[in-house]
Amino acid sequence: MTPSGSKIWRWKYRVGGREKKLTLGPYPLLSMKAAREARDAARMQMNAGTDPGAVKREAKRKARIGESFKEIACSWHAGKKAKLTPRYAKHILSRLEANIFPQFGSLPIKDITPPMVLEAIRRIEARGANTMAHEVRGHVSEVLVWAIASGLAETDPAAIIRKALSPAGGGRRSAVLSI
Structure with a gap:
């Protein structure tokens, strides 16, 4: 009791x-x-060398957060949006919804590979939005780093493809004065 x-x-x-x-x-x-x-089932787990309490805690954590990229990204966004302006938080989520979730949002986060992320980012580059491609890659990388810290992933495929992207262009330019 x-x-x-x-x-x-x-x-x-x-x-x-x-x-x-x-x-x-x-x-x-x-x-x-x-x-x-x-x-008896817990005893069998213990005989196999695993702590049944740890297994139960891990199952609860995974059920609470979920394992698909979209579920993990939404959990990451919910925690991050308190530190952002409402407008920018909305921009981040809409970028992920438009560009990333259709590509691999339903996949388990451990199944995401660098070629998958690169393909999704290349689609953004094909529209001529190189700066947006770099920003979205950064958001995906932040989600994956958060998942690694939470024990839901082992690697960050978005960080690996960083050098494979086209230059963002833009940047600062000196003023051109007409005479």
Whole structure:
């Protein structure tokens, strides 16, 4: 029984000499037979060398955030937009929705490769929007870096293609004075 008064099934186990407890489920909703089956499944994970509590936490985190690029990008944007002006935050999201989500937004983030990102960015360059292509690549890279920090990805394919893009052009030019 917890301090709040709820009754739950728990399993006490040790990993690396440390005692841990795994919550299997609430008492009246989870029968004793089901609790024993859950405990046995957790014991099998432990025998395989993994911490069942860590597996459960990872599954909860992935369910909360999602694994597709679009879901992760929306989570990243939700956290970042508090630090941005509303107008710029809207621009970032609309750029991703128009240029990136149709290409690989539904794919799991771990399946995204540098050629996929390069193809999406090349489509922007084909429209003649080189500066926009560089900005969108930067946004994609920020999403991927955030995913790496969150443990959802291992690499940043958008950073790899940076040198493969056409120059952004534009830049500052000196004034031309007519005489």
